[in-house]
Structures are given as structure tokens and as C-alpha cells.
Amino acid sequence: GQQLNQSPQSMFIQEGEDVSMNCTSSSIFNTWLWYKQEPGEGPVLLIALYKAGELTSNGRLTAQFGITRKDSFLNISASIPSDVGIYFCAGPPRGNEKLTFGTGTRLTIIP
């Protein structure tokens, strides 16, 4: 089945550092969604992208819809302790309504 590969798998960074993560697919996506999941909670939507090349920000978070439509990137600037969690990319492959989730990037912040 469809797979979304996220990298890195995990990150350990110092508070205040910037973070970059990405998500790649073998298929074309029409929509890219970035979710964050904290321990004991369900995923919460951070950013939605709808057009190739689109760059969208939500506070310190910025996400981009790759030009090839097979990848997406998420950046977090000036990380703070509450950024800890697992970040998932997700999207419906073209021609399919179902959401496919990535493998996740676990972010740990060292005070």
C-alpha cells in the first residue's frame, strides 16, 4: 500500500534551535496535512497545504508543498519545550480520498 516516509525518524535538539523535517511519497498528493501528536492525545492539525509550491505559516511553523507534489517539508523556528511530540504528515494520494499517514518524526527538546 501507499507509504509516506518521514525523516528524520527522531530529533533531539536544544531549546531555541530551528527544526526541519520532511515527508516523501512515491505517489502524487493533492493535499498535504501536518499533524502533531502529544503523548496520550490524538493528532492535532497544524497546517494544510493544497497547491504545489505553496508555503504556509502558522506561528513559528512553516510548511511547504513540494513542486513535484511527492513531498512536503515542515520547519519549526526557535523551538520551545511545548513543541515536543510526534509530527505526522498525511494526505490523500491523487484519486483516493483516504488519508495516508507518514511514519512520524519524534521531536525531543533538551532544555
Add this chain to the structure above:
Amino acid sequence: EAGVAQSPRYKIIEKRQSVAFWCNPISGHATLYWYQQILGQGPKLLIQFQNNGVVDDSQLPKDRFSAERLKGVDSTLKIQPAKLEDSAVYLCASCLPGENIQYFGAGTRLSVL
């Protein structure tokens, strides 16, 4: 606006026992999903409802899993009998018809011993 409600939050059972989870979606969201999330993985779709009808249950292990949404609002997911490998978080999500943005509940963490 109230979010997706799920209960219970935690459940511990022994293998071969039965268990049921409940979900109340966001008001007005006709589309409801059940996902299984195994530790260290992303959510995997089990079943999708549109109102009270099943849209996709191709990934639901129908020999032991069942789900219903009789009145098109609340939904229940049942496992009977449970196996050790069913230990996971069961997430419910809902969205407006035709939209891709799904809103998730906090999930039910199931441990099968």
C-alpha cells in the same frame, strides 16, 4: 465548539475477552473514521462511515472487529475476541463531507494481556 469525544480513555483486558469503544464526532460532521495506531506508527484506517453507511471497511479485520453508526452520529467499535496484537490506541476522527481535514479524538488506549 466541542471536539471529538471518545471513551473510555484506557482499557485493559485479557486476550479472548470482548471490548467496545465509543465515539461522538463533532456536531455536523457526517463522515466518521476509526483508526488503529500501534506504538511507534502512524494511524491506520479501519473503517469510514458517511452518515450511518459504511464507505470503506477494507482494512477492518471483520472476523473479530465490528463497527456501527446506527443513527449517523455516535459510533461504536467492538473487538470480539481480542488478541494480544490488538493492543494499540484506537482513534476516532470526523470531518465534513468532501473535506480532507480530519479532527481526532484523544483515543482509547487498549492493552490486551
